[in-house]
Amino acid sequence: MQLKDVAVLITGGGSGLGAATARAMAAKGARIGVIDQSKENAEKVAAEVKGVALHADVTDEDGIKAAIAKAEAAHGVARVLMNCPASAARSVSSARTVFIRWRSSLASSTSI
């Protein structure tokens, strides 16, 4: 997969599977937006992968909207979305929330 300069959003990117995904994609040149409800985790991993820290809870639509806008200002419209937050019980609905917001940012992009 070619990831050089590709903007990527990773929810739950501050730890575990999300952080490992951030590191692997950054190693291939991707520009990572690390979304996490833990500000500390988001900042730690974002610094490590030279990405942008986005402090937001995936269940908070307004917070996710703001996080996507911040990532877009830094890296352009994200082409890849990885959903890795830990809360399995909420994962389907929260992934849907993030996906809807991400899809609308893609749709409003003039670059596609």
Ligand SMILES: NC(=O)c1ccc[n+]([C@@H]2O[C@H](COP(=O)([O-])OP(=O)(O)OC[C@H]3O[C@@H](n4cnc5c(N)ncnc54)[C@H](O)[C@@H]3O)[C@@H](O)[C@H]2O)c1
């Ligand atoms: N770690 C693995 O090898 C593995 C393998 C298969 C599946 N999974 C699944 O992947 C998911 C993540 O697991 P993990 O081991 O990476 O967990 P983890 O606890 O190490 O990391 C999860 C991250 O998500 C963040 N987070 C939790 N709820 C959030 C929310 N509402 N909004 C934003 N960020 C939130 C946490 O702050 C944390 O930084 C789980 O559902 C797990 O079942 C993990």
